[in-house]
Amino acid sequence: MSLTPRELLAHAAKAVVDERRQLTMDELAELASLPEEHTAALAAVAHEVRLAWCGPMVEVEGILSVKTGGCSEDCSFCSQSSAFESVVQATPLLSIDEVVKAAEETKATGATEFCLVLAIRGPDEKIMKWLLEVTPVIIERTGMQVAVSAGVLNPEQVARLKAAGVHRYNHNLETAKSFFGRIVTTHTWQERFETCQMVRDEGMELCCGVLFGMGENTDQRLELMGQLRDVEPAEIPVNFLNPRPGTPLSERPLVGALEAIKWIALLRLALPTVILRLAGGREVTLRDLQSMGMTSGINALIVGNYLTTLGRSADEDLRMLEDLRMPVGALSAAL
Ligand code: SF4
Numbered sequence: 001m002s003l004t005p006r007e008l009l010a011h012a013a014k015a016v017v018d019e020r021r022q023l024t025m026d027e028l029a030e031l032a033s034l035p036e037e038h039t040a041a042l043a044a045v046a047h048e049v050r051l052a053w054c055g056p057m058v059e060v061e062g063i064l065s066v067k068t069g070g071c072s073e074d075c076s077f078c079s080q081s082s083a084f085e086s087v088v089q090a091t092p093l094l095s096i097d098e099v100v101k102a103a104e105e106t107k108a109t110g111a112t113e114f115c116l117v118l119a120i121r122g123p124d125e126k127i128m129k130w131l132l133e134v135t136p137v138i139i140e141r142t143g144m145q146v147a148v149s150a151g152v153l154n155p156e157q158v159a160r161l162k163a164a165g166v167h168r169y170n171h172n173l174e175t176a177k178s179f180f181g182r183i184v185t186t187h188t189w190q191e192r193f194e195t196c197q198m199v200r201d202e203g204m205e206l207c208c209g210v211l212f213g214m215g216e217n218t219d220q221r222l223e224l225m226g227q228l229r230d231v232e233p234a235e236i237p238v239n240f241l242n243p244r245p246g247t248p249l250s251e252r253p254l255v256g257a258l259e260a261i262k263w264i265a266l267l268r269l270a271l272p273t274v275i276l277r278l279a280g281g282r283e284v285t286l287r288d289l290q291s292m293g294m295t296s297g298i299n300a301l302i303v304g305n306y307l308t309t310l311g312r313s314a315d316e317d318l319r320m321l322e323d324l325r326m327p328v329g330a331l332s333a334a335l
Contacts, residue, residue: 003030005038013045016272017052022229028270029222032262039262046265046297053272058321059300059331061113061147061277062106066094067127071119073151073186075174077214079244080119083186093118093127096134100141107142109303109314112330114138115147115170115207121187122152132164139165145330147207152187152195158202168235169199172209176223179216196231208233209279212263213241213255221263225270235300236274238264240281255281257289261296268297275300275331291320300331 003011008030015021023031034042070090074083082090094102103114116134118127127150135146148161149170161169173192174180180189200206208231210224228236240255255263260282268276277300278286278293286293294301301321303314321328 005034005041008034009038009041009045012269013048016045016049016269022272023269025222025226028225028266031269032218032222032266034262036258036262039258039265040292043261043265043292043296046268047295049272050268050276050297050299054275054299054331056326057299057329057331058294058326059113059275059277060109060111060303060317060321060328061115061300062102062109062111063115063117063302064094064099064102064106065119066099066116067091067118067120069119072121074184076183076248077174077211077241077244078119079247081247084248085246093130096130096137099134100137103138103142103144106303107144110318110328111303112144112328113147113168114142114144115149115168117149117170118151120151122154123150123157128157128160131166132160135161135164135166149207152191153198155198155202158198158204162202162204166204168205168207170207170209170237171195171199172211172237172239173224173227173231174209174211175214175216176220177227178223179214179220183214193227193231196233200232205234206231207235207237209237209239210267211239211241211280212260213252213281213285214249215252221266225267228267228271233271234275235277236267236271237277237279237302238267238298239279240285242281242284255285257286260285261289261292264293264296264298277302290317291324294320294324294326 068091069080069088070082071080079088138146145167147168148166177189243250243252278298279302
């Protein structure tokens with residue numbers, strides 16, 4: 001006998017909150033098929049799950065592009081690829097002084113995590129040395145935890161970054177394995193997956209993000225959720241495509257605001273303990289539903305600007321968190 005939408009939502013809440021068990025992929029697929037009028041109720045369940053498993057704390061992070069543009073890879077969504085005619089100009093690596101200054105400014109917003117992002121396939125020795133030098137300086141000067149996003153790594157590089165104090169490494173799966181080849185041809189989904197596994201096996205926290213809105217279907221989004229479970233990230237940044245001029249995805253429509261809420265909620269239900277961070281594309285996608293995003297299972301936020309697009313002001317976000325009675329703090333120690 002099939003359940004009504006109300007029964008389905010009550011069943012999900014009972015399973016994840018009361019019984020503390022993981023939903024099956026079939027249960028998640030049923031929730032994904034709920035009509036749009038049930039999205040607010042689905043979000044409410046996800047919020048309850050987040051409070052039960054993670055508490056009310058929100059982690060605020062600043063990201064800094066320390067090496068922008070000119071990337072050798074051809075990710076179709078990315079304006080930093082040298083394969084496309086895009087507006088982002090390649091810039092050299094920032095100086096250590098510039099990075100520390102940006103870290104100190106980020107710290108002033110209440111952020112506890114600072115992520116250095118490099119538009120590269122993977123780090124060469126010059127970049128490795130730079131990362132190993134700058135990481136301890138940021139930690140010492142700001143007290144923030146340092147995260148790095150520098151593409152594909154080998155095991156030795158993973159170990160050296162960890163030894164230098166890098167707390168979390170970001171490497172996104174972006175999309176399902178079955179869809180990835182439509183988006184990127186210069187490297188494989190498997191290469192990304194293996195870097196994620198290496199990071200986790202070395203004992204560094206893995207931050208592994210998704211990007212919705214590239215033309216993937218519902219089954220592929222569910223497939224991605226299963227693959228995220230396999231890679232066991234500490235954090236998932238949730239990005240929505242903000243189509244960039246000059247890229248192959250420049251004409252794709254935005255994900256609708258309610259649709260975005262639904263997939264945030266489903267991610268929380270699929271991975272109850274994860275740090276779920278609202279990241280790129282949230283302003284254009286969620287528009288006036290920013291605070292609903294925060295009550296759909298999210299417990300972390302990127303403040304300030306993104307890598308190639310401007311975000312809304314940190315003050316606005318911090319006021320929103322205050323209005324929602326969501327305290328700001330570091331989460332990895334707490335979960
Ligand atoms: S997503 Fe990363 S690897 Fe892909 S083109 Fe952009 S900067 Fe390069």
